[in-house]
Amino acid sequence: MAEKQYQRLTRGYPRSGFAVAFASRVSLWLGPDHLLQVDNSGYTETYKRFHFQDIQAIIVRKTKRFMIWNVILALPACASLLAMLPNLNGPHRSEPMTITCGVIAGLFLFFLLINLALGPTCTCLLQTAVQTEEIPALRRARKTRKILNRIYPLITAAQAGEVRPPIAPTAGAAAPPAETPPIKMTPDPAPDPMVPPPRAG
Amino acid sequence: MANAAIYCPECRAELASDVVHQPEFAPCPACGVALQLSVFPAIHRRQAAGSSGERIMVDGESSCFYHPLKKAVLPCDGCGRFLCALCDCPLEGKHFCTNCLETGRTKGTIKSLDNQRTLYGDLAIALAVAPLLIFYLTIVTAPAALFIAIRYWKSPQSLVRPNRIRYGIAIVVALLEIAGWATLFVVLATRHHTTHG
Numbered sequence: 362m363a364e365k366q367y368q369r370l371t372r373g374y375p376r377s378g379f380a381v382a383f384a385s386r387v388s389l390w391l392g393p394d395h396l397l398q399v400d401n402s403g404y405t406e407t408y409k410r411f412h413f414q415d416i417q418a419i420i421v422r423k424t425k426r427f428m429i430w431n432v433i434l435a436l437p438a439c440a441s442l443l444a445m446l447p448n449l450n451g452p453h454r455s456e457p458m459t460i461t462c463g464v465i466a467g468l469f470l471f472f473l474l475i476n477l478a479l480g481p482t483c484t485c486l487l488q489t490a491v492q493t494e495e496i497p498a499l500r501r502a503r504k505t506r507k508i509l510n511r512i513y514p515l516i517t518a519a520q521a522g523e524v525r526p527p528i529a530p531t532a533g534a535a536a537p538p539a540e541t542p543p544i545k546m547t548p549d550p551a552p553d554p555m556v557p558p559p560r561a562g
Numbered sequence: 563m564a565n566a567a568i569y570c571p572e573c574r575a576e577l578a579s580d581v582v583h584q585p586e587f588a589p590c591p592a593c594g595v596a597l598q599l600s601v602f603p604a605i606h607r608r609q610a611a612g613s614s615g616e617r618i619m620v621d622g623e624s625s626c627f628y629h630p631l632k633k634a635v636l637p638c639d640g641c642g643r644f645l646c647a648l649c650d651c652p653l654e655g656k657h658f659c660t661n662c663l664e665t666g667r668t669k670g671t672i673k674s675l676d677n678q679r680t681l682y683g684d685l686a687i688a689l690a691v692a693p694l695l696i697f698y699l700t701i702v703t704a705p706a707a708l709f710i711a712i713r714y715w716k717s718p719q720s721l722v723r724p725n726r727i728r729y730g731i732a733i734v735v736a737l738l739e740i741a742g743w744a745t746l747f748v749v750l751a752t753r754h755h756t757t758h759g
Contacts, residue, residue: 367722390722399722404685406720408677417605418568423587423596483598486571490609502587509600513583520603 367392370508371498373401389498389508394519396487396512398496409494411487413512413519418488421505426482434473441466479503566605570597615646628659638662670718679721682714683728690735704739707732 373386385402392410400407445462448455485499499505568577575592580601587596615632618625624634626646634644640662651658654674658666666672689707693699711732719725 369722388722397722401681404681404688406679406681406722408679408721410674410677415604416602417566418602419600420568420571421587421598422571484571488566488568490566490604490607506585506598509598513600516602 367397370396370511371504373399374498374500376400376497387497389496391512391515398494398498411489411494413516415489416487416516417490419509420486420488421483421499421502421509422486423502424482424484426500427476427480430476430482431473434469434476438466438469438473441469568599568601568605570595613647615648640666676718676721679718680714681720682710682717683719683726683732686711686714686732687728687735690732690739694739700739701743704736704743708736708740711736 367390370389370391373388376385376387385400388399388401390397390399394413396411396413398409398411400409441462445459445466448459448462479501480503482500483502483505485496485505487494487496499508569575570577570590570592572595573590573593575590577590577597577599583600584598587598589595590597615626615629615635617631618633624644626632626634626649627643628649629646632646632648635647636645636650636657637643638645638659639656640658643659645657645659649659651660651663653663653672658672663672663675667675667677670676686707689703689710693703711729715726715729
């Protein structure tokens with residue numbers, strides 16, 4: 362038991378979205394000075410370590426998978442409910458049909474509710490000096506944010522001694538191209554209620 | 563070496579690499595994809611240029627074990643051989659030669675290089691339990707599960723879920739299956755003996 366030094370951050374997720382049963386599962390663990398990505402293929406575990414000292418950036422991108430799954434699950438649920446309606450009352454009343462449609466609708470609604478409860482999806486990229494690696498275990502924005510808030514102070518503490526390089530360029534060093542300055546990202550500004558929105562046209 | 567840059571994963575536009583922690587998603591100014599950035603001071607770290615090692619200029623200077631014409635700068639923490647700057651592989655505050663790194667990786671003596679483990683406990687339990695659906699298979703799989711559980715009892719386990727309970731379960735189930743087969747054979751042999759004797 363002396364070897365147990367990792368805390369689980371996420372449970373195992375299949376690497377690809379549709380391979381559920383037989384694909385390897387990826388989970389993320391927190392070690393003393395690194396993140397450990399565990400790729401479990403059933404009878405072997407492959408490890409990838411991301412030391413806090415080496416992490417340059419974590420980029421989280423929102424994806425449309427959440428909406429796609431909502432549509433995929435909502436459409437059959439609605440169709441089953443619609444098919445169930447004529448069978449509830451009226452001349453074509455059929456109890457087995459009602460039960461069948463109800464069960465199908467309930468099943469899809471159950472998974473739809475789970476998807477809604479888990480929240481929006483995302484992909485998470487972790488950048489170091491030598492690679493930019495996708496972390497498949499981080500695929501829900503809410504969970505990812507929670508984990509990032511947990512590891513952010515650890516990474517900052519591990520890189521506390523880092524100093525920024527001098528701003529003045531050294532002799533002979535190539536100046537960065539002026540025509541393509543890096544894009545500064547700013548959060549969405551909150552709309553000012555006093556300023557009317559611009560008119561179209 | 564220039565500082566690293568951060569790119570939008572969607573449109574590959576370069577994003578500002580100021581040290582920042584965005585608590586919320588913000589649109590990429592180039593393509594509008596919602597991004598959340600956390601940039602750390604390591605982005606500004608300059609990568610040290612590699613050294614090829616100095617040549618020996620004075621007689622009597624210690625030379626590298628692998629490059630006799632190069633000056634030794636330190637001994638390997640694994641084998642004690644003298645190493646030049648080219649052969650020195652620093653790892654977690656220690657210095658190793660490439661041979662010791664390879665040995666440490668294959669034998670698992672350097673924990674941070676250990677990047678794969680076989681889960682013999684899971685394998686043994688699968689061999690013991692899964693064939694129960696087709697019981698006849700257990701005549702082969704039960705001894706195999708027993709062998710694996712005993713043979714690899716002391717082998718390195720999962721880094722994140724180390725326990726030997728699976729080995730124990732596999733041994734118990736395999737022994738029960740073997741006992742079942744032994745009982746069956748004894749009963750059949752006794753019946754055969756009584757009918758033909």
